[in-house]
Amino acid sequence: MENQQTFSIIGNRRNKSAVEKAAQGIFTLCAFIAILAVVSITVYMVINGTPALFSVGIKEILLGTSWKPTAAEPSYGILYVILTSIVGTTLAVLLGVPIGLLTAVFLAETAPKKLAAVVKPAVELLAGIPSVIYGLLGLMILNPLMYKLELALFKDSETHQFTGGANLLSAVIVLAIMILPTVINISESAIRAVPASLKSASLALGASEIQTIFKVIIPAAKSGIITAIVLGVGRAIGEAMAITLVSGSSVNMPLPFNSVRFLTTAIVAEMGYASGVHRQVLFTIGLVLFVFIMIINISLTGILKKGDKNHE
Amino acid sequence: MNDSIMNGKARISDIIIKILIYISAGFSVILLIGIIGYVFIKGIGSVNFSFLTTVTSTLKKTVGIAGNIVNTLYIIVITLLIATPVGIGSAIYLNEYAKPGKLVRAIEFTTETLSGIPSIIFGLFGMVFFGNVMGFGYSILTGSLTLTIMVLPLITRNTQEALKTVPDSYRSGALGMGATKWYMIRTILLPSAMPGIITGVILAIGRIVGESAALLFTAGSGYLLPKSGMGFLTKIMESGGTLTIQLYLSMAKAEYSTAFGIAVVLLIIVLFINFLTKYLAKKFDVSKVD
Structure with missing residues (x-):
């Protein structure tokens, strides 16, 4: 049947x-x-x-600079936390993007095949390493170095609070390293997508290889490189576990040698024991992060659309 | 540019930039070697048979991560059991059924958005939605459901790319011979797209193994082995910390030898997954999507 x-x-x-x-x-x-x-x-x-925004007050939360959620008279200002995420991400991008872009140029343009065959897999592997491992290494290698630097710099300062090396700068370095694979991969494909005719034309006009890369190819790959940077920003602002212990444990103004809390690390560090209004405010911090991410996502779609139109 | 190409000045700047390019590219390689080397040197001493096969006991004063390994496996299996069919189904809809329009744009935009949301947000959402609203609490199930949403875009996009590489002649051939669409998808498309699907699944496993922020407040930090018999089933509703979570907790408690031991195990898994995807990509020659 x-x-x-x-x-x-x-x-x-x-x-x-x-x-x-x-x-x-x-x-x-x-x-x-x-x-x-x-x-x-x-x-x-x-x-x-949103509940915390109403019960505590929008201004008190978003513009307040004092974070004492567990004090007898608690205050929930997260301005420094927001600023830390913005400043930290900006610095990480400023540090990571040039290195990433030059590596992408290397892979797409100048590298001998044999060397590219070493660098490319290394970049892929870096992307696969779990963020907690970056955090562990930051804590064990970077923080002691930072502490030495801190001791040397603030030897005579009477106001500086020593952090043991867990500061904004350590976190920025970890973040810069973590965005490298994203920046390298996306920029590399953008550079590879530039038509060969542009390159040959420039070389034929007598420009050197480096002049061609930086005056012709990179400008032509601009929208892809911007995408890479925006994705890097998204990665850096959303990273939590790698920098929770590396960045210190108190809320401060985002100065390089201050112990700081990012939007993400504030949630990771305090959600475990928070209750009541404190917990609600942590969710408000999550909401602020979410708004940042949505802005990044939407601008990304805009850039990609514009890029598509340019190609047509 | 006023500089002539014969101008020696321009050449010097070229050389400087070239050196910078090589330094940048070398940085990634040195960084990777440094990370792997440092972790292995610091951690290999803690990895031995009892470390891998027992659970930490304060009574016997021994340290072991067997419970965390089992939890990681539980979460990988449950997450993939849900995410793989849904991801493949979604890709099939987008590639084979949907007509271009607002709906497809909405689905593609949300898939993109999902892959851009940081894991800590998934963690908060999972804690509230699966943990509180659905009532699963801190459990392996809550963690798995949270990760399902997180890895969904990975599987959808890889399957979609794989489906795109299947030639249209296969489709018209099958349909022309009288096969129904579902029959065609089942017997022609899915087998042809299998390498891409498998790559997506392996990438998802890599993502799950390395994930921590999304699991801290969903799957919790339990480190015990499931009890035999029904215990294997009820474990799903109990809290279970993965390797990454245990690494973080050990690090926070300053138990660095345990932390580095787990880091060694994680690095070996990550290296293995990387080689596996490479091998599959070479074998089936599918263009890999990130």
Whole structure:
């Protein structure tokens, strides 16, 4: 009986069309899960992040500089936390992007094949290393070095609070390293996508290889490189576990040798024991981070769209 | 540019820039060698048979990560059991059924958005939604469901890329012979796209193994082995910290030898996964998507 069915192409048409419909329905449902997930994440971040804004006050939270959530008279100012994330991310990008871009130039343009075959897998592996391992190494290698530097720099200072090396600068270096693979990979494909004719034209006009790369190829790959930078910003601002212990444990103004809290590390460090309003404010911090990320995502879609149009 | 190309000055700046390029490229390689070398030197001493096969006991004063290894496996398996079919289904819809329009744009935009959301946000959402609202608490299930959303874009995009490489003649051939669409997808498309799907799944495993922020407040930090029998099932509803979580907790407690021991185990897994994806990509020659 089983065999007979496969012989007829019209035998079970009704049965088949039911299976067809079910299959299509299930696939459509699967595709909707992405939309559902983003909508529910947005809704839950807003629901949980806004109550504190009303109970404590928007100005007190967003513009307050004193973070004493567990004091007898608690205060919940997160301005320094926000500023730390902005300053930390900016510095990490300023440090990481030049190195990443030059590495991308190396891989796409100047590298001998044999060397590229070493650098490329190394970059891929760096991307795969878990963030806690970066954190562990930052804590064990970077912080002691920073502490030595700190002792030397602030030897005579009477106001400086010593951090043991867990400061903004350590976190920035860890973040800069962590965004490297993203910046390198995306910039490399952007540089590779530049038409060879542009390069040959420039070389034929007598420009040197380096002049061609920096005056012709990189400007032509601009939108891809901007995408790389924006993705790097997103990666840096969202990183939590690698810098939680490296960046110190108190909320301070984001100065290089201060112990600081980022948006992400404030949540990681305090969510475990927070309750009541304190917990609500931590969710507000999460909401602020979420807003930053959505701005980055939306501007990214804008850049990609513009890039597409330019290519057409 | 006023400088002529014959001007010696320009050549010097070229050389300087070239040196900078080589230094930058060398940085990544030295960094990687440094990281692997440092972790192995510091950690290999803590890795031995009892470290891998027992759980930490304060009574016997021994340290072991067997419970964390089992938890990691639980989370990988449960996450993939949910995320793989959903991701593949979503890719099939986008590639084979959907007509270009607002809906497809919305799905693609949200998939992109999901891959851009930092894991700590997934962690907060998972804690509130799966943990509190659905009532799963701190458990392996809560952690797995959270990670499912996180790795979904990875599987969807890899499957989509793989489906795109299947020639249209395969589709029209199958349909022309009287196969229904579902039959065609099942017997022609999915087998042809399998290497891409497998690559996506392995990349997802890599992401899960390295994840920590999304798990800290969802799967919790339990480190015990499941009890035999029904214990293997009920474990799903109990808290379970993965290797990365245990690494973080050990580091926070300044138990650095344990932390480096776990780091060695994690690095070996990451290296293995990397070589596996490389091998598959070479074998099937699929263009890999990141």
